[in-house]
């Protein structure tokens with residue numbers, strides 16, 4: 001009992017220390033001194049997040065003001081990582097059941113993974129921006145720093161797919177010309193190596209919707225290059241809709257922003 005009580009006290013002290021130190025760390029990164037309070041059980045925000053994940057809420061430009069504290073809590077305090085972990089486990093369980101073609105493995109079974117907030121996290125950036133509207137200049141500056149952390153469950157899924165012999169294509173709406181080399185470097189630093197190709201948005205698709213661009217990429221992989229897309233993982237529904245979407249799609253949670 002004494003040991004359990006000591007553990008409880010230590011846990012409370014650790015929580016208090018994090019609560020006291022975190023605002024100073026965030027302020028050093030440019031965040032405001034005052035944050036909206038974290039509201040983990042706000043019924044409005046819980047419903048809003050379900051609407052977002054189910055693709056019922058569309059076209060929203062920023063997290064509702066009432067839910068900024070809620071989203072911060074969801075992203076930073078454990079539930080997001082629990083949810084991403086569940087997606088990764090489900091995807092890996094499905095991958096384990098995918099049978100090779102009748103004639104044997106021909107090296108054409110593939111997975112498509114999105115990059116931003118699927119493989120690499122932009123949570124630190126959006127948290128400092130208080131989950132506000134998309135700012136292309138600021139986002140480019142952030143991405144150019146090559147410090148987006150890898151999302152642990154997705155690093156694990158990526159390695160699992162590779163070890164099972166799948167071809168993995170990383171497909172991102174990031175602009176190839178301005179963010180090509182830093183995205184490749186960031187992915188390598190975050191442990192994503194051994195993928196087949198990193199496919200980025202080129203001049204031809206600039207200004208087009210994510211669905212149009214990603215559909216065209218997948219059509220090429222399937223219709224011209226003969227790959228079978230067994231699974232497709234993304235944090236936006238626009239990653240997972242359109243042509244040649246894949247035998248199964250897996251939606252990674254993202255209540256921070258919406259990409260049409």
Ligand SMILES: [Mg+2]
Pocket residue numbers: 114115116117118234235236
């Ligand atoms: Mg994404």
